[in-house]
Amino acid sequence: MRKSYFISDLHLSENRPDIVSAFYRFLDQHMTNEVDALYILGDFFEVWVGDDYQTQFTQDIATRLNALSQRGIALYFIHGNRDFLLGKRFAQQAGIALLPEQSVIDLYGTPTLILHGDEMCTQDLAYQAFRKKSRGWWWPRLMLALPLWYRQRVARNAREKSKLSQMNKPPEVLDVTQTGVSEMFSRFAVKDMIHGHTHRPKVHHNEILGSTRTVLGDWYNQSSYLMASENGLELVFQPL
Numbered sequence: 001m002r003k004s005y006f007i008s009d010l011h012l013s014e015n016r017p018d019i020v021s022a023f024y025r026f027l028d029q030h031m032t033n034e035v036d037a038l039y040i041l042g043d044f045f046e047v048w049v050g051d052d053y054q055t056q057f058t059q060d061i062a063t064r065l066n067a068l069s070q071r072g073i074a075l076y077f078i079h080g081n082r083d084f085l086l087g088k089r090f091a092q093q094a095g096i097a098l099l100p101e102q103s104v105i106d107l108y109g110t111p112t113l114i115l116h117g118d119e120m121c122t123q124d125l126a127y128q129a130f131r132k133k134s135r136g137w138w139w140p141r142l143m144l145a146l147p148l149w150y151r152q153r154v155a156r157n158a159r160e161k162s163k164l165s166q167m168n169k170p171p172e173v174l175d176v177t178q179t180g181v182s183e184m185f186s187r188f189a190v191k192d193m194i195h196g197h198t199h200r201p202k203v204h205h206n207e208i209l210g211s212t213r214t215v216l217g218d219w220y221n222q223s224s225y226l227m228a229s230e231n232g233l234e235l236v237f238q239p240l
Helices: 017-030 056-070 088-094 125-134 138-145 148-167 178-188
Strands: 003-007 035-040 074-077 102-107 110-115 192-195 202-206 211-215 222-229 232-239
Touching: 017 056, 017 222, 056 074, 056 088, 102 178, 110 178, 125 138, 138 148, 178 192, 202 232, 211 232
Parallel strands: 003 035, 035 074, 110 192, 192 211
Antiparallel strands: 003 222, 102 110, 202 211, 222 232
């Protein structure tokens, strides 16, 4: 049976070797010859300050992914809010194809919208303002023109600021809104959607609209993935 896998929000970093090990186990156990594709829907890394940040950690991950590509498994990547600076250099090293931030794919006969999902958190106005700036044409170029050490400091400060900001926001502000979700379904004229970002793994069925929205989980305390085949979708999340 042919199948494809979807993952999101692993937040890989050198400080969490347990997550890295869980990811490698996932690849060893599930990336068999029956797999057509692996889709990574953003926040693959805890932070990405540019493709010029090259360490043994990043090279090992690129090598692992490239080995899958060499075996004929298609690898696709959609940027998240942590790794939107990931570019063509790393993509080439890892053998992955960079997709637009909202992409419609043919998932075994079903047109399906895939995205990271943060653009649907429309109640978080401060974040949406930053998102608009950071995805523009000038801000990424400006950031990547700065010295690597300075970008690393900016990323650390931004992460600490984000943690404090999230502590003071109600949970519903950090989640997607019905308005945001409906707008995406309408814009792309699909009935099926897969995304991450919210760290709340669940399959949402809307009986009125006949739509299905599958939310991937994070990997902070669990490993979460979605398996898709001609038989349908199976969302799995289990403790690390």
